[in-house]
Amino acid sequence: MxxxxxxxxxxxxxxxxxxxxxxxxxxATACAEDLQAEKARRRAEHGTPxxxxxxxxxxxxxxxxxxxSGAQSPxxxxxxxxxxxxxxxxxxxxxxxxxxxxxxRNPDVFDHLAAAGNELLAAYRSAxxxxxxxxxxxxxxxDPRDQDGRGDGGDxxxxxxxxxxx
Numbered sequence: 001m002x003x004x005x006x007x008x009x010x011x012x013x014x015x016x017x018x019x020x021x022x023x024x025x026x027x028a029t030a031c032a033e034d035l036q037a038e039k040a041r042r043r044a045e046h047g048t049p050x051x052x053x054x055x056x057x058x059x060x061x062x063x064x065x066x067x068x069s070g071a072q073s074p075x076x077x078x079x080x081x082x083x084x085x086x087x088x089x090x091x092x093x094x095x096x097x098x099x100x101x102x103x104x105r106n107p108d109v110f111d112h113l114a115a116a117g118n119e120l121l122a123a124y125r126s127a128x129x130x131x132x133x134x135x136x137x138x139x140x141x142x143d144p145r146d147q148d149g150r151g152d153g154g155d156x157x158x159x160x161x162x163x164x165x166x
Contacts, residue, residue: 053110054103061099065092 043049050056068088103110 054107
C-alpha cells in the first residue's frame with residue numbers, strides 16, 4: 001500500500017500564496033473592468049468629460065481664434081476688409097504663439113488657478129446666500145424700533161415694516 005504523505009507546511013503556505021495571488025489578480029481585473037464600464041456609461045450619458053484647465057484654455061484660444069479669423073468686419077467696409085482680416089489673423093496667431101508655451105510649461109498652474117477660482121466662487125455664493133437669507137427671512141419680532149408698543153395704524157395687508165416719519 002502506498003501512502004501519500006501530507007504536504008509539508010511550506011508546501012501548504014506556497015499553495016495558499018498562489019491562491020491569494022490569483023484571487024487578488026482576479027479582484028483587480030474585475031475592478032478595472034467595472035471602472036471601464038462605468039466610465040463608458042457616463043461618457044455615453046453625459047458626453048466626454050472636460051479635460052484639464054490647460055487643455056480647456058487651449059480649446060478656448062483655438063475657438064476664439066477661429067471666430068475672429070472668420071468674422072467679416074462691417075465697420076471697416078469692403079475696402080479695408082481683407083487688410084483688416086490679415087491684421088486680425090496676425091494678432092490671433094501672435095496671441096496663440098504667446099499662450100502655447102505658457103500652457104506647455106505650466107499645465108499644473110492652470111489647474112490650481114481653476115481650483116482657486118472655484119473656491120472663490122463658492123465663498124461668494126455662500127456670502128450672497130447668507131445675505132439673501134437675512135433680507136428675506138427677517139424677524140420683525142426682535143426689532144428694537146417696535147418696542148414702544150405703537151402700531152402702524154394701518155391694515156395688516158403685507159409684510160412691510162413701519163416707517164417712523166417723525
